[in-house]
Amino acid sequence: MGSNRETKRAELRERLIEAAEIELRDKGLAGLKARDVTARAGCALGALYNAVEDLDMLVLEVNARTLAKMGTALRASLPGPDAQPVESLQALAEAYIDFALENRRIWLALFEHRLPEERTVPEEHRQSHSVLIDGIAAPLARLRPDLSPEALALRARTVFAAVHGVVHLSLQGQFVGVPLQDLKSEVRALVEIMARRAG
Incomplete structure (x- = not known):
């Protein structure tokens, strides 16, 4: 029963x-x-x-699904093991843009949703966000083998934040955002600059 x-x-x-x-x-x-x-x-x-529990927790469940789908798309975008690090970073950035464009509203919900201040996000939901930066660390490690694991994780977050910021402003149609027709080429240029500086 x-x-x-x-x-x-x-x-x-x-x-x-x-x-x-x-x-x-x-x-x-x-x-x-x-x-x-x-x-x-x-x-x-x-x-x-x-x-x-409530509508907020339901949104977290949808967000977890979105992150899982995005993780699949990002992993599928990675070129073979012989690819240059910058090629892998470019592929991840392009896949991220494609996912955001194709799933705009649920993608935005990932970053717009906030729990009330008195509540904390369950740890498993925090962990599900790791798919956003997991693929970045390996090519970065090849560019910067001198970095400690902690420094590498921080640099991967910074690279993600830079690309995400450009995509987010563009998709929101902000005045300072990149026009959608130029988004991929500008993100490619950004990744190229970051990779050059990282190396």
Whole structure:
């Protein structure tokens, strides 16, 4: 009996996550409403709070899925082991841009969503963000074999932040952002400069 109840709860949770992802893709984070999610999932509003803690935690679940998909795309973009480090960094940056362009609203939700100040992000969700920088460390290590593991991890974060900042401003249509038609070429130039300085 208990097992059957847990199975139904898990199925409901999965439906809610899928519904929330569709809502986020359609309306973005600002347009996400619990009633719309539960209506799409085919359940009562109160059922959401039986399956997950609240709407914030549901967004975290969607974000974890987004990060997993992005990680797959980034890994698939990497050239072979004989590729030059800068070639690997360029491939990762281009795959990151493609993912952001193709999944704009759920990509933005990764960086726009904030839990209330009194709550902390669960550790497993923090760890899921590692896919954003995992692939950067190996080519950087070839460019800078002198760096300690700690310094290398910090440099990988800096490289990611630089590329992400350009992409984020561009996709938000900010005045200082790079026009979309020039985004890939400008990011390529940025990666080239960073790689040259790193070496």
